Amino acid sequence: MTTADGRRAADGDPKPDGDPASDRAAPADTAPADTAPVDTVAAVVRQWEMVRPDLDTGPMEVIGRVNRCAALLQQAEDAPLRRAGLTRPEFDVLGTLRRTGHELTPSEIARETFSSGAAVTKRLKQLTERGLVERRGDTRDRRVAHVRLTDEGRDLVDGVLPDQLAYETRVLSGIDRERQHELARLLGELLGQLEGRLRLPRA
């Protein structure tokens, strides 16, 4: 039980229960040895295989899990951020400024942040009101603005990030370092593919 085919999440409610397809054991090659995983996506896939045995549900095993993991992680990760009074999109803006180390224009922030210009405008407005970023107009080209962190904004990022990373470390602590590494490697490959052909083969 996840969603139509294993994606998305947000709430935080316990798993429902589910499908009576338990007469067919989870495929051995999908279930690792020790931790008895049986994640929700596996259950969803089994349901689909029951009602539509003609379909190749293979992609769900990857894509469904990526989506569901992302949803759960975001929910989890927001905790340290929220304690600092930040949403993640807000933190993304501040973090981008922090890690690049120099001023950025709104369009650059939008690109770095993979969000729309309009969204960035709104976030900057709020962050400016809170005194976390400052803007100045370009002297040459008066269309463009330059945004930088204030000292307060920088301190906020620097204070939050270690908590954030510590939290993330804890979230991943159920997976040993070697597997984390392997996971990162495979995800990097997938991501490289996805980013490589951002204009994907149109379906």
Added chain:
Amino acid sequence: MTTADGRRAADGDPKPDGDPASDRAAPADTAPADTAPVDTVAAVVRQWEMVRPDLDTGPMEVIGRVNRCAALLQQAEDAPLRRAGLTRPEFDVLGTLRRTGHELTPSEIARETFSSGAAVTKRLKQLTERGLVERRGDTRDRRVAHVRLTDEGRDLVDGVLPDQLAYETRVLSGIDRERQHELARLLGELLGQLEGRLRLPRA
């Protein structure tokens, strides 16, 4: 460059470019042999390592990539769905009804779909208006409703799902079957962990 620490996305713009940290080669164990990946998350991590070398950026390698992959996949995946006039959340509702094979109450749909009850109410309203689902009240407990697919709704799901899966297969085609399998396995482990302790160790 992705976002503050490698998450989220939505737009579809090309990668910016980035950090001049190229004097330090990408860690060999994170970059696979052939495909020259260098995904955006790797670049973001390197930026962080430049400005905050004291931090352990390890978790970003996994979590940042999961989030970014999810964002790109969702954007990509929406294509076949949209052709059918459905958003993904809508499809999630229909798909849940299809794969369980029986009526569900709104709360059950919310759980299966990992969304809030209110969101489900809204979606059901629209789907009902479009004639894709029907509702009937429970005879015993008049608080609860039962929702089922109409024939039209079922036909829609059955028509869209193969396209969706074919598209997903194509999206993943850059990764060979064995790695997809391995990726699915590791993601299943991670997901199992995340779902196991949904109330995570509070940070």
Added chain:
DNA sequence: AGCAGGTGTTTTACTTGTAAAAGATTATCT
């Protein structure tokens, strides 16, 4: 100089999600 067109940013109108309260009904306790 003057204007057609491009670029950076913001605004507008709208969609969708959420949290919290409201509504309606059923379950429990005395």
Added chain:
DNA sequence: AGATAATCTTTTACAAGTAAAACACCTGCT
């Protein structure tokens, strides 16, 4: 029975994103 608490669903008020248009400004052509 009657009151209180719990449960299912919807409503309300609001936050945040998006696409498209609007602004404001720059560039290059004539």
